[in-house]
Amino acid sequence: MTQKTKIAIFASVVVVLLIILIAVTPEIVKYIDENRAVAIVNGEKITKKEFSINYKSQIDYYGLDKAFLAQKVGSKTYEEQIKENVLDGLIVRQIELQQAKKRNIILTAQEKKAIEDQINQYKNDPQNGLQFKQYLQTIGATEDEYKDQIIKSQIVSKLFNELTKNQTASMFEIESYYNSHKTDYIKVKASHILFKVSDSKEETTKKKKAEEVLQMIKNGQNFEKLAKKYSEDENTKQKGGDLGYFRKGEMVKEFEDVAFSLGIGEISGIVKTSYGFHIIKVTDRKQLALNDVKDEIKSTIETQKKQQYFQSLIEKWKKEAKIKKFENVLKSVSI
Structure with missing residues (x-):
């Protein structure tokens, strides 16, 4: 092989390598x-990716846009x-994962x-597949990266x-809690007459009808018969x-606020909720016994105790941790 041939082959190889390098450079840079x-937490890196x-998951979850994000708080x-x-949440998670590793807690x-x-x-x-694919594109994650986030969350759950x-x-704590929260363990039985409002244009008409029926009740007509006719x-x-028995938190707030303020046999005025206008009648009220709610309490x-205890551990771990944040990298992330 002559010197000229060697040089030609070498030059060809260099050209090919340059072409490959140019092609992959954007991926390398990315x-x-x-x-x-x-951030670096105890020597371990949290990457920009x-x-x-x-x-982006947070932005997508709350449906935020650039105009909102630019506003000042x-x-x-x-x-x-x-x-x-x-970032603070990821730093805490990194600390938690490190603590899990120390204890050999894995999936x-x-x-x-x-x-x-x-x-x-x-x-x-068929229905959710496309939505899942679009979600991954929105947050800029591969399927493996998405899975990795779930694995990390579950490791933290196991640590907790x-x-x-x-x-x-x-039992002493349970009894004390019950005695100081007795009003949370009342249930009422109520009936209602509902005048549905599906359009704001209906409000005036429906409210007027509710007022007419309420006047019939005040005039002595039977609530249950009127419910069958007009509800x-x-x-x-x-x-x-008849709605049966219910406790606080089981009905929309406007409805339950009125229902729990009424005595047995009392009838409300016109109550407006997202469903429309109601007339409410309380037919019974019961105080749940400790034994009925012992497991719930x-x-x-x-x-509460677990969350408080775990939070105290996190605060301790954070104080002991060596944490460094890189604000310039943080600023370079955008939606």
């Missing part, structure tokens, strides 16, 4: 950029505030498979469960408007 650190996925824009909140193969099966089921669903398993409620609640009208107390 990879390097996405792997820059927005991971931050971007979580930030105090001295910062909503965009700056949300970015700070998301089993079966637990990981359950996540994959759930993703595949959603992805292959492990460290808080001894936070239990005693537009198809589920209860044939029962004289136990769960409430234990949930």
